[in-house]
Amino acid sequence: MASTLLRRVQMIELDILKEVDRICRRHHIEYFLDAGTALGAVRHGGFIPWDDDIDIGMLRRDYERFLSVARTELGSEYFLQNYQTDGAPIMFSKVHRNDTTFVEFRLRNLPIAKGVFIDIFPYDYLPADEAAAWAHIKHCADLYRKFQYRLIKDRTLRPDGSLGWYAKALLRRITHWAHLRYDPAKLVAQMDQAFEAYPESPLVTCHSYGGGYLFRVQDMLPAKPMTFEGENFLGPNDPHAFLSELYGDYMTLPPKHQRTGHGPYRLAVGLDDEDSLDY
Numbered sequence: 001m002a003s004t005l006l007r008r009v010q011m012i013e014l015d016i017l018k019e020v021d022r023i024c025r026r027h028h029i030e031y032f033l034d035a036g037t038a039l040g041a042v043r044h045g046g047f048i049p050w051d052d053d054i055d056i057g058m059l060r061r062d063y064e065r066f067l068s069v070a071r072t073e074l075g076s077e078y079f080l081q082n083y084q085t086d087g088a089p090i091m092f093s094k095v096h097r098n099d100t101t102f103v104e105f106r107l108r109n110l111p112i113a114k115g116v117f118i119d120i121f122p123y124d125y126l127p128a129d130e131a132a133a134w135a136h137i138k139h140c141a142d143l144y145r146k147f148q149y150r151l152i153k154d155r156t157l158r159p160d161g162s163l164g165w166y167a168k169a170l171l172r173r174i175t176h177w178a179h180l181r182y183d184p185a186k187l188v189a190q191m192d193q194a195f196e197a198y199p200e201s202p203l204v205t206c207h208s209y210g211g212g213y214l215f216r217v218q219d220m221l222p223a224k225p226m227t228f229e230g231e232n233f234l235g236p237n238d239p240h241a242f243l244s245e246l247y248g249d250y251m252t253l254p255p256k257h258q259r260t261g262h263g264p265y266r267l268a269v270g271l272d273d274e275d276s277l278d279y
Contacts, residue, residue: 035121
């Protein structure tokens with residue numbers, strides 16, 4: 001049952017990706033398979049076996065174009081989620097399937113959409129000088145951290161019964177309370193201004209990753225055909241350079257104890273025993 005459940009989640013996400021790909025191709029919006037999805041395509045020919053999400057990336061200009069058409073192009077079975085549409089504590093977007101439930105532990109008490117989803121990440125230009133680029137990445141990461149501390153009071157990981165987990169959960173609550181003085185709308189305005197501060201350059205990053213990564217545009221664009229689960233999508237222009245920046249030795253499998261997905265708090269995808277979340 002466990003493997004059937006995970007595979008059902010993956011196939012729903014694949015259907016969402018197909019719909020997003022359809023919209024992008026129709027409107028000539030360039031995207032690329034991102035993060036673990038690109039890694040899965042290269043290393044496994046599809047999903048990383050234990051993964052339960054799909055990520056795609058776009059330059060900011062394409063991301064904004066996608067947002068402008070997605071609300072009318074997406075069918076009624078989908079919901080486009082970001083801070084502007086339902087107050088989700090994210091600076092990227094998700095496309096949810098409305099007839100499903102996928103509740104992340106840290107978001108379980110927030111009044112936002114909670115269906116099976118894929119992530120759509122905007123990439124922004126940086127200063128052409130690498131030292132200045134890293135300084136800007138840190139500044140933006142600090143803003144994003146304040147935003148998430150303000151809106152999310154829970155840890156990402158589900159309780160494991162240890163005293164250490166509860167100590168860290170309490171620390172997260174205290175940090176959240178300390179950030180209540182910040183106005184989320186003002187933080188979003190500051191992030192919008194900071195994320196989009198620089199004109200076109202050879203360097204980009206995804207600020208929603210929270211810092212730590214600097215990419216060259218030429219490694220991602222122009223996007224190239226990439227096969228994922230037997231379907232044709234678009235991937236990074238130089239997958240090796242892109243994945244090396246993200247993961248280092250990306251072809252080596254992680255230790256078994258690290259082979260985990262998001263581990264949803266609650267899940268409903270139309271299967272018996274679907275709330276048994278231990279894939």
